[in-house]
Amino acid sequence: MKYYSTNGQVAPVSLEEAVVKGLAGDKGLFMPEKIATLSKSTIDGLKDKSFREIACTVARAFFGEDIEPDTLDALVKDTLSFETPVVPVRKNCYSLELFHGPTLAFKDVGGRFMARLLGYFIKKQGLNDVNVLVATSGDTGSAVANGFLGVPGIRVFVLYPKGKVSPIQECQFTTLGQNITALEVDGTFDDCQALVKNAFMDETLNNHMALTSANSINVARFLPQSFYYFNAYAQLDRMGKAGEMVVCVPSGNFGNITAGLFAARMGLPIKRFVAANNRNDVFLEYLNTGKYTPRPSVSTIANAMDVGDPSNFARILDLFKANEDVHKAICSKISAYRYTDEQIAQTMQTVYSETGYILDPHGACGYQGLIDSKLTATETGVFLETAHPAKFKETVDKILSSDIEIPAKLQAFMKGTKQSVELDKDFVGFKAFLLRQ
Structure with a gap:
């Protein structure tokens, strides 16, 4: 299966390249060249399946041409x-x-699946230093950060708008440490998203480090x-x-x-x-x-x-x-x-x-x-x-x-110590930070 850009200015790429790159070279979003249709009998039979079995059926329709069925199911x-x-x-x-x-939060499925799929492709390519940039308005950051926590060869930078996420949302990605870095941006979510997109288009940054995204702009996330x-x-x-x-x-x-x-x-x-x-x-x-x-x-x-x-x-x-x-x-x-x-x-x-x-x-x-x-x-x-x-x-x-009542899962995050790097919303400062990594 090939994936084309919504802007139509670059050649289609493989699923592997679409997932690893995140954003197309012309700033467009990747789309599959075709969308498989499930038969009526398959859809009628979903009621007899577990959530995992349903997800495997759908995933094979999306990605079955590019990943071995047993590997994808796993x-x-x-x-x-x-x-x-x-x-x-x-x-x-x-x-x-x-x-x-x-x-x-609902983004747990996308965040966890993308972490596993990207990890699979990184291992396949023999890469050992990939940097995930993700802008969050609240829940994306925690889902992606926790999905990628401890994954070898991957560093995650979570950009979030200062003072514009809930305290519990914030602690879910600022207290993790390890391979997760929280960047507290003095701006809005749109400013954070613009910083991520501009980073992908910057030749100097891309020569310095391998970049990909875990926002829903990445096909493996949405x-x-x-x-x-x-x-x-x-x-x-x-x-x-x-x-x-x-x-x-x-x-x-x-x-x-x-x-x-x-x-x-x-x-x-x-x-x-x-x-x-x-x-x-x-x-x-x-x-x-x-x-x-x-x-x-x-x-x-x-x-x-x-x-x-x-x-x-x-x-x-x-x-x-x-x-x-x-x-x-x-x-x-x-x-x-x-x-x-x-x-x-x-x-x-x-x-x-x-x-x-x-x-x-x-x-x-x-x-x-x-x-x-x-x-x-x-x-x-x-x-x-x-x-x-x-x-x-x-x-x-x-x-x-x-x-x-605060569920135990959330209480565990709240016990951690906040670790974040404060940044202005200008790209120059963000680029300088990444170049120091």
Whole structure:
């Protein structure tokens, strides 16, 4: 399988090169030249499989041309040591809980799988000094850092916006040490993401050190997130509820919803998608106007969605490029809604008082987007609850007047000592830091 750039200015590359490079030479994102379709009988049979078995089936469709089946199965099974249960919240409205992994966030699957796949390719190439750059608005950093912790031959640099991630999120990647370095950037997530992209394009840096990315710009990070959608469908199918599946995704950098769109292209019968935005609503604006106007992100209580220029928008455009009217085609498959901090808090309070279910701020956007999309009597709605509420304990407790318990996994991170390097948002300083490594 070859992978081409969304900018179309460089030659297609192998999966191995796409994963190791992360970003294409023309600053585009890699896309597979074809998307395999699973047969109806295969999809109907998912309800009889475990999450690991489902993930292996999907992974073979993605990567089976490039990796031996037994090796790929081993990588997937080593990645998945947890479940992603579908939990009823209201009639025909379910939470897909993606926070049961090591860092209690949905990015654990992508982070762990990429660490294992990149490690496999590095060993295959005989490399022993690869540097992973990752920008985070909250959960990516912890998932990637913990996925790569202690992996031989790989150093990870996590760039995060100073004061704009929750204290618990911060301690999950600043207390690890070993091969993980946290870079505290005086700026926004978009500034962090720009630093990473500019590093890939800098000839001096690339001559100095081998660089790759672990953001969802890397195909090995975002594609495995499609496993969730197949697993959710299988669970609903066991309940007899999978006939008209509608999925609402809290959306920041749009890697997760892009993985869902890939699942739909592979034959998973998702009727439609809903993208839930916070105040950073450039995608909603695109749906309403047909114009994409990125802008600086603003801080919200749903901080992992604080992205003003989502990278994976390029992949969404690419997926629909065969249509005569791309904007119309996207609008026919995806709707979007926008929520202020006040509206997010109100949703959290309402759901908690009426059902007892505790939403984190991101899941609250997903839940409300599903409700506002006006599910029909025959549709089953699933919203992605992307992180455990305890990761945002101060915010959640203040809104709900609660004292939610901090899981043992998070408590362990909180016992560590913060280690970070403070940087300005200018590329010159970041480049100078990397050249000293």
